[in-house]
Amino acid sequence: METKPTEISSSKMFGGYNKRFKHFSTTLGCSMNFHIYFPPSSSPSYKFPVLYWLSGLTCTDENFIAKSGAQRAASAEGVALIAPDTSPRGLNVEGEADSWDFGVGAGFYLNATQEKWKNWRMYDYVVKELPKLLSENFPQLETSRASIFGHSMGGHGALTIYLKNLDKYKSVSAFAPICNPVNCPWGQKAFTNYLGSNKADWEEYDATSLVSKNKNVSATILIDQGQDDKFLPDQLFPNKFEEACRSANVALLLRFQPGYDHSYFFIATFIDDHIHHHAQALRL
Numbered sequence: 001m002e003t004k005p006t007e008i009s010s011s012k013m014f015g016g017y018n019k020r021f022k023h024f025s026t027t028l029g030c031s032m033n034f035h036i037y038f039p040p041s042s043s044p045s046y047k048f049p050v051l052y053w054l055s056g057l058t059c060t061d062e063n064f065i066a067k068s069g070a071q072r073a074a075s076a077e078g079v080a081l082i083a084p085d086t087s088p089r090g091l092n093v094e095g096e097a098d099s100w101d102f103g104v105g106a107g108f109y110l111n112a113t114q115e116k117w118k119n120w121r122m123y124d125y126v127v128k129e130l131p132k133l134l135s136e137n138f139p140q141l142e143t144s145r146a147s148i149f150g151h152s153m154g155g156h157g158a159l160t161i162y163l164k165n166l167d168k169y170k171s172v173s174a175f176a177p178i179c180n181p182v183n184c185p186w187g188q189k190a191f192t193n194y195l196g197s198n199k200a201d202w203e204e205y206d207a208t209s210l211v212s213k214n215k216n217v218s219a220t221i222l223i224d225q226g227q228d229d230k231f232l233p234d235q236l237f238p239n240k241f242e243e244a245c246r247s248a249n250v251a252l253l254l255r256f257q258p259g260y261d262h263s264y265f266f267i268a269t270f271i272d273d274h275i276h277h278h279a280q281a282l283r284l
Contacts, residue, residue, distance in 0.1 A: 004139055008033070014075035014214035015040035018065050028088040029119045035065045035129065037081035037139065039074055047142035048080040049170075049282040050134065051275070052126065054154030054161075057186070058105045061085045064151075067264035073275035079282060084130055086153070088119045101186050102193060106145075108181075109157030109215040110205045112194035120194055123205075127161055128170070147278040149173040151267055152231070156181055159207035161220070163214050171281035173222035173248055173274045176229055176268050180208040186235050208237070211244045220251040222277050224270045226260030 005021035016039040025032045029282045041050060051074070052254040053064045064070065064083045065123040074081050087107035093116065096103035107122035135143040150158035151174075155177025162172035181187020182202045203209035211217070225238050238254055260266040 003133070005034075005133060013037070013071045016071065016075050018071065020061070020065075025088075025125060025129060027121050027125045030088045030090050032085055032088070032125070033061050034085065035061045035081075036134075036138070036141075037065065037071050037074055037083075039080060040076050041078075041140070046078075048078060049138060049145035049147070049279075050080045050082050050141055050143055051278050052130075052146065052148045052150075052158075053081060053083045053284070054109060054126065054148070054150030054157040055083065055086050056150070056152030056154050057086070058100050059086050059154075060105070061133055063264065064267075067268065067275055068271050069107055069268045070271045070275055073272040073279075077275055077279035079275065079279050082130070082134065084126060087122060091144065093119070102189055104274055106153065106190065108153060108187075108190045108194065108205070109161060110191075110194055113201065114194060117194050122157070123161065124242040127165060127194070131168075145170065145282050146281055147171040149175075149278065150177070151175040152262065153186070153235075154207075155179075155223070156187075156207060160205050160210060162221075163207060163210040163217070164204075166214065166216055170284065171219040171222075171278050173224075173277055175224050175270070175274075176226060176231070176236055176262055177207065177212065177223060177238070177241075178207060178236055180237040182206045182209065183240070184237065186237045208241045208244045211241065211250055212248045214250070214278055215248065217248075217250045220253055221245065222274060223252065223254045224266075224273075225254065225256050226262060226266045227256050227258050228260060229262040229266075231262055
Protein backbone atom coordinates (compact mmCIF):
# COMPACT_ATOMS: atom_id res chain seq x y z
CA MET A 1 0.00 0.00 0.00
CA GLU A 2 1.23 3.52 -0.82
CA THR A 3 2.58 5.13 2.35
CA LYS A 4 4.12 8.22 0.72
CA PRO A 5 2.32 11.46 1.63
CA THR A 6 0.05 13.08 -0.97
CA GLU A 7 -0.60 16.83 -0.81
CA ILE A 8 -4.33 17.55 -0.54
CA SER A 9 -4.36 21.33 0.05
CA SER A 10 -2.08 24.36 0.16
CA SER A 11 -2.63 27.95 1.37
CA LYS A 12 -0.10 30.76 1.51
CA MET A 13 0.24 32.51 4.87
CA PHE A 14 2.84 34.98 6.20
CA GLY A 15 5.06 34.24 3.18
CA GLY A 16 5.04 30.48 3.83
CA TYR A 17 2.55 27.71 3.13
CA ASN A 18 0.08 25.63 5.14
CA LYS A 19 0.07 22.28 3.37
CA ARG A 20 -2.16 19.32 4.23
CA PHE A 21 -1.10 15.78 3.40
CA LYS A 22 -2.60 12.32 3.62
CA HIS A 23 -0.80 8.98 3.81
CA PHE A 24 -1.44 5.42 4.86
CA SER A 25 -0.10 4.81 8.37
CA THR A 26 1.28 1.31 8.87
CA THR A 27 1.42 2.00 12.62
CA LEU A 28 -2.30 2.80 12.89
CA GLY A 29 -3.59 0.70 10.00
CA CYS A 30 -5.55 3.52 8.38
CA SER A 31 -5.22 6.63 6.24
CA MET A 32 -4.10 9.71 8.20
CA ASN A 33 -3.94 13.45 7.52
CA PHE A 34 -1.38 15.91 8.85
CA HIS A 35 -0.49 19.58 8.28
CA ILE A 36 2.89 21.20 7.79
CA TYR A 37 3.45 24.94 7.88
CA PHE A 38 6.56 25.67 5.82
CA PRO A 39 8.01 29.13 6.60
CA PRO A 40 9.35 31.25 3.74
CA SER A 41 12.96 30.53 2.79
CA SER A 42 15.53 32.57 0.91
CA SER A 43 17.72 29.53 0.26
CA PRO A 44 16.51 26.29 -1.38
CA SER A 45 19.11 24.30 0.58
CA TYR A 46 18.07 25.63 4.02
CA LYS A 47 16.54 23.05 6.36
CA PHE A 48 13.94 24.15 8.91
CA PRO A 49 13.85 22.77 12.45
CA VAL A 50 10.47 21.21 13.27
CA LEU A 51 7.97 21.91 16.03
CA TYR A 52 5.27 19.28 16.56
CA TRP A 53 1.86 20.39 17.82
CA LEU A 54 -0.40 17.82 19.50
CA SER A 55 -4.07 18.80 19.65
CA GLY A 56 -6.68 18.08 22.29
CA LEU A 57 -9.85 16.01 22.58
CA THR A 58 -12.25 16.14 19.58
CA CYS A 59 -9.66 17.94 17.40
CA THR A 60 -8.25 16.95 14.02
CA ASP A 61 -5.07 18.13 12.28
CA GLU A 62 -6.96 21.28 11.20
CA ASN A 63 -7.88 23.10 14.44
CA PHE A 64 -4.42 24.40 15.31
CA ILE A 65 -3.62 25.44 11.74
CA ALA A 66 -6.88 27.39 11.38
CA LYS A 67 -7.24 28.90 14.86
CA SER A 68 -3.91 29.37 16.66
CA GLY A 69 -2.27 32.08 14.58
CA ALA A 70 1.07 30.34 15.20
CA GLN A 71 2.22 30.83 11.62
CA ARG A 72 3.16 34.50 12.08
CA ALA A 73 5.80 33.75 14.72
CA ALA A 74 6.84 30.50 13.00
CA SER A 75 7.42 32.44 9.78
CA ALA A 76 9.52 35.08 11.60
CA GLU A 77 11.53 32.45 13.51
CA GLY A 78 12.00 30.07 10.57
CA VAL A 79 10.43 27.06 12.30
CA ALA A 80 8.25 24.48 10.50
CA LEU A 81 5.04 23.46 12.31
CA ILE A 82 3.82 19.86 12.15
CA ALA A 83 0.22 19.13 13.20
CA PRO A 84 -0.87 15.46 13.15
CA ASP A 85 -4.39 14.16 13.82
CA THR A 86 -5.42 13.01 17.32
CA SER A 87 -6.40 9.36 16.65
CA PRO A 88 -6.89 6.72 13.99
CA ARG A 89 -10.04 7.24 11.90
CA GLY A 90 -12.28 5.10 9.72
CA LEU A 91 -11.57 1.79 11.46
CA ASN A 92 -15.19 1.45 12.64
CA VAL A 93 -14.30 -0.20 15.93
CA GLU A 94 -17.48 -0.74 17.93
CA GLY A 95 -17.94 2.14 20.40
CA GLU A 96 -15.15 4.31 18.92
CA ALA A 97 -17.49 7.29 18.45
CA ASP A 98 -19.79 6.81 21.47
CA SER A 99 -18.26 9.67 23.48
CA TRP A 100 -16.18 12.76 22.75
CA ASP A 101 -13.49 11.96 25.35
CA PHE A 102 -12.58 8.45 24.17
CA GLY A 103 -11.94 6.66 20.87
CA VAL A 104 -12.04 8.77 17.70
CA GLY A 105 -10.42 12.18 18.33
CA ALA A 106 -9.11 10.95 21.69
CA GLY A 107 -5.99 8.87 21.14
CA PHE A 108 -4.19 10.20 24.27
CA TYR A 109 -0.80 9.77 22.53
CA LEU A 110 -0.24 6.31 23.98
CA ASN A 111 0.16 2.77 22.62
CA ALA A 112 -2.97 0.82 23.56
CA THR A 113 -2.37 -2.69 24.86
CA GLN A 114 -5.99 -3.90 24.88
CA GLU A 115 -6.84 -6.00 21.81
CA LYS A 116 -9.98 -4.08 20.85
CA TRP A 117 -8.03 -0.79 20.61
CA LYS A 118 -4.81 -2.24 19.18
CA ASN A 119 -4.74 0.33 16.35
CA TRP A 120 -4.62 3.22 18.84
CA ARG A 121 -0.85 3.65 18.76
CA MET A 122 -0.53 7.42 18.56
CA TYR A 123 2.65 7.37 20.67
CA ASP A 124 4.52 5.32 18.04
CA TYR A 125 2.90 7.34 15.25
CA VAL A 126 4.11 10.69 16.66
CA VAL A 127 7.50 9.55 17.97
CA LYS A 128 8.54 7.09 15.25
CA GLU A 129 6.46 6.88 12.07
CA LEU A 130 5.76 10.56 11.43
CA PRO A 131 9.36 11.83 11.95
CA LYS A 132 10.66 9.06 9.65
CA LEU A 133 8.03 9.94 7.02
CA LEU A 134 8.97 13.63 7.22
CA SER A 135 12.68 12.96 7.02
CA GLU A 136 12.30 10.69 3.97
CA ASN A 137 9.88 12.91 2.01
CA PHE A 138 10.63 16.55 2.90
CA PRO A 139 14.29 17.47 2.35
CA GLN A 140 13.56 21.04 3.54
CA LEU A 141 12.94 19.75 7.10
CA GLU A 142 15.71 19.00 9.59
CA THR A 143 13.85 16.43 11.68
CA SER A 144 16.84 15.86 13.97
CA ARG A 145 16.22 19.37 15.36
CA ALA A 146 12.76 19.01 16.89
CA SER A 147 10.64 20.33 19.74
CA ILE A 148 7.10 19.50 20.83
CA PHE A 149 4.07 21.27 22.35
CA GLY A 150 0.33 20.82 22.64
CA HIS A 151 -3.01 21.62 24.28
CA SER A 152 -5.05 19.72 26.89
CA MET A 153 -4.85 16.02 25.89
CA GLY A 154 -2.13 17.15 23.47
CA GLY A 155 -0.34 18.96 26.29
CA HIS A 156 -0.35 15.65 28.13
CA GLY A 157 1.03 14.03 24.97
CA ALA A 158 3.76 16.62 24.53
CA LEU A 159 4.93 16.43 28.15
CA THR A 160 4.97 12.62 28.31
CA ILE A 161 6.60 12.17 24.89
CA TYR A 162 9.26 14.75 25.75
CA LEU A 163 10.01 13.20 29.15
CA LYS A 164 10.34 9.73 27.60
CA ASN A 165 12.52 10.94 24.71
CA LEU A 166 14.85 13.65 25.96
CA ASP A 167 17.31 12.77 23.20
CA LYS A 168 14.73 13.49 20.45
CA TYR A 169 13.34 16.91 21.45
CA LYS A 170 15.10 20.15 22.37
CA SER A 171 12.19 21.63 24.36
CA VAL A 172 8.57 21.22 25.42
CA SER A 173 5.66 23.48 26.29
CA ALA A 174 1.93 23.09 26.83
CA PHE A 175 -1.36 24.95 27.09
CA ALA A 176 -3.70 23.67 29.82
CA PRO A 177 -2.22 20.14 29.77
CA ILE A 178 -3.76 17.10 31.48
CA CYS A 179 -0.83 16.86 33.90
CA ASN A 180 -1.85 13.92 36.05
CA PRO A 181 -4.23 11.71 34.02
CA VAL A 182 -4.03 8.75 36.41
CA ASN A 183 -6.03 10.91 38.86
CA CYS A 184 -8.61 12.58 36.59
CA PRO A 185 -11.81 11.29 34.94
CA TRP A 186 -10.59 11.78 31.34
CA GLY A 187 -7.37 9.90 32.01
CA GLN A 188 -8.95 7.13 34.06
CA LYS A 189 -11.54 6.42 31.36
CA ALA A 190 -8.96 6.41 28.54
CA PHE A 191 -6.31 4.44 30.42
CA THR A 192 -8.73 1.76 31.64
CA ASN A 193 -9.95 1.14 28.09
CA TYR A 194 -6.65 1.47 26.24
CA LEU A 195 -4.22 0.02 28.80
CA GLY A 196 -6.26 -2.19 31.13
CA SER A 197 -6.55 -2.03 34.89
CA ASN A 198 -2.87 -2.15 35.92
CA LYS A 199 -2.15 1.33 37.32
CA ALA A 200 1.62 0.88 36.90
CA ASP A 201 1.04 0.82 33.11
CA TRP A 202 -0.88 4.09 33.39
CA GLU A 203 2.05 5.86 35.05
CA GLU A 204 4.13 5.37 31.89
CA TYR A 205 1.85 7.99 30.29
CA ASP A 206 1.50 10.39 33.22
CA ALA A 207 3.70 13.50 33.17
CA THR A 208 3.57 13.93 36.95
CA SER A 209 4.74 10.33 37.45
CA LEU A 210 7.35 10.54 34.70
CA VAL A 211 9.04 13.79 35.68
CA SER A 212 10.40 12.33 38.92
CA LYS A 213 12.15 9.57 36.91
CA ASN A 214 13.91 12.03 34.59
CA LYS A 215 16.89 13.64 36.22
CA ASN A 216 18.37 14.90 32.93
CA VAL A 217 15.78 17.49 31.90
CA SER A 218 17.91 20.51 31.00
CA ALA A 219 15.44 22.77 29.14
CA THR A 220 12.86 24.80 31.06
CA ILE A 221 9.33 23.42 30.64
CA LEU A 222 6.79 26.16 29.80
CA ILE A 223 3.10 25.77 30.71
CA ASP A 224 0.33 28.34 30.30
CA GLN A 225 -2.93 27.70 32.14
CA GLY A 226 -6.06 29.85 31.99
CA GLN A 227 -7.42 30.59 35.47
CA ASP A 228 -11.02 30.55 34.20
CA ASP A 229 -10.60 27.16 32.51
CA LYS A 230 -13.63 25.09 33.55
CA PHE A 231 -11.53 21.90 33.40
CA LEU A 232 -8.83 23.20 35.75
CA PRO A 233 -10.22 21.93 39.09
CA ASP A 234 -11.13 18.36 38.07
CA GLN A 235 -9.05 17.36 35.03
CA LEU A 236 -5.76 19.25 34.63
CA PHE A 237 -3.85 19.41 37.98
CA PRO A 238 -0.89 21.63 36.99
CA ASN A 239 -0.04 22.08 40.67
CA LYS A 240 0.68 18.35 41.05
CA PHE A 241 3.04 18.56 38.09
CA GLU A 242 4.66 21.65 39.62
CA GLU A 243 5.27 19.81 42.89
CA ALA A 244 6.79 16.85 41.02
CA CYS A 245 9.08 19.18 39.04
CA ARG A 246 10.19 20.90 42.25
CA SER A 247 11.01 17.53 43.87
CA ALA A 248 12.92 16.38 40.78
CA ASN A 249 14.73 19.71 40.43
CA VAL A 250 13.28 20.23 36.95
CA ALA A 251 12.93 23.86 35.77
CA LEU A 252 9.25 24.71 35.15
CA LEU A 253 7.73 28.04 34.18
CA LEU A 254 4.02 27.63 35.05
CA ARG A 255 1.99 30.74 34.24
CA PHE A 256 -1.61 31.12 35.39
CA GLN A 257 -3.37 33.58 33.08
CA PRO A 258 -6.27 35.45 34.76
CA GLY A 259 -9.60 35.39 32.91
CA TYR A 260 -8.57 32.93 30.19
CA ASP A 261 -10.46 29.69 29.46
CA HIS A 262 -9.62 26.40 27.68
CA SER A 263 -10.21 27.63 24.12
CA TYR A 264 -8.11 28.55 21.09
CA PHE A 265 -8.67 32.24 22.01
CA PHE A 266 -6.41 31.52 25.00
CA ILE A 267 -3.92 29.61 22.85
CA ALA A 268 -3.78 32.36 20.18
CA THR A 269 -3.08 34.96 22.88
CA PHE A 270 0.10 33.28 24.14
CA ILE A 271 1.21 31.23 21.12
CA ASP A 272 4.01 33.65 20.16
CA ASP A 273 5.68 33.12 23.56
CA HIS A 274 5.68 29.38 22.95
CA ILE A 275 7.06 29.65 19.41
CA HIS A 276 9.89 31.90 20.72
CA HIS A 277 10.53 29.47 23.60
CA HIS A 278 11.05 26.62 21.12
CA ALA A 279 12.89 28.65 18.46
CA GLN A 280 15.46 29.60 21.08
CA ALA A 281 16.01 25.95 22.07
CA LEU A 282 16.12 24.80 18.44
CA ARG A 283 18.87 27.32 17.65
CA LEU A 284 21.19 26.02 20.39
